[in-house]
Amino acid sequence: MTLPYASGYHAPVMVREVMDLLTPERGGLYLDGTLGGGGHAEALLERGPEARLIGTDRDPDALREAGERLARFGERFTPVRSNFADAVAAAGIGDGSLDGVLLDLGISSHQIDVDERGFTFRPGAPLDMRMAQATAAEPSAADLLNEMDEAELANIFFRYGEEKRSRKLARIVLEMREREPFATSDHLLDAIRRTLGPRAEAADKARIFQALRIAVNGEIQALERALESFRKALAPGGVFAVLAYHSLEDRLVKNAFRDWSLDCVCPPGFVQCQCRGTPLGTTITRKPMSATEQETLANPRARSARLRGWRAA
Structure with missing residues (x-):
């Protein structure tokens, strides 16, 4: 199997599945909070000719690689150096501004190699x-x-x-x-x-x-901080897609998506609801999606990937 959008720097995981969740063909503004080598970003900008993307990463090697790879998209791509936990503030993104967010919590092949x-x-x-x-x-x-x-x-x-x-x-x-x-x-x-x-x-x-x-x-602490900021930055109908490779990360994402999809999160014993009283959105993936057997054979690092998606109300 030929891995789509793979480069000598990194082979992005589950590209087709991620794009099917984010649907960049509808256009709008997207944030890739873990830009890496720019594989997912390139797929998004190609599939959505009217889409714009802000890509953040704390690794200067990744920003250089992605910047060269995505230069052909001109002003549709904006790179920002930042930890994903601070990406929304660093990129100057206001509440309700984003049509989609991607977090790929793995490390790049380049970093390993x-x-x-x-x-x-x-x-x-x-x-x-x-x-x-x-x-x-x-x-x-x-x-x-x-x-x-x-x-x-x-x-x-x-x-x-x-x-x-x-x-x-x-x-x-x-x-x-x-x-x-x-x-x-x-x-x-x-x-x-x-x-x-x-x-x-x-x-x-x-x-x-x-x-x-x-x-x-500090990856777990960063994820705990990031989840709520990304949710607030989503516009109605905006999609949050997360690729996790560790059970602790995946559990944090699963619990956040579940809680945001409930109409009531009051503690047990409350006679009357005193919280928001309405769901903030809907979990798209009832169970996490995994890479196909063909992809894991071509890229063993995809084996532990779990993809979840959530849509803002």
Whole structure:
């Protein structure tokens, strides 16, 4: 299978399904809060010749790549550097202005494939994992491993990596860093082997590295902040589409879409409704959509993707 809109930078996931939810052919203003390499953005601007798109990303590499790719669309495309949690404010978008929003919560193939970015567990890669690249204000993965206490590390491994042996792994990290600070993927891989045994599978390593990445970039907190701001920015009939790759992210999205679709969210026991009394919109996807077997064979990174959609009233 040839992956549509794939480039050497990144292969976007579930492009057709995302476009079917957003329906850019109706025109209007859209926001891609996680621009990445610009694959979804290119598909949207091609499918909607009257559509305009604001694309935000905190990664300067992504903005450069997408800017070159989308330059042919001229003023229909506007790039903005921002974390998706602050995208609405950074782009100057008012309430009720957007006809569609896309959040793709995965990381790009480029970020994984470039060892210097520190997202990979290939040997010798630096433990960085910062989406915005190195800044003095943001600690790296190595900083967390070297400075957090045992309980904090165990919480990261358990909450974000769903690792049952999180306490043991945290204890081993503390023991190892007394002898030598964590600096590269080799140190963390050694800690994982000591915890899970020499036959630890690639999926186990990926979960633990993912947990650190989520913690480094504050991804769950950013998503919690972002959801309401994106909802408010949607015009009536506007669609919110989210691609999630982790159960915790997907659960936040599912619960938000469910609550927004209820006519009453008062606590149990209230005799009379005292909340908004009407749904804010409708969940489009009763269950999350997954990539086809053909796509996952061509792009294994699509296997964990879950797509949900919601339409504003």
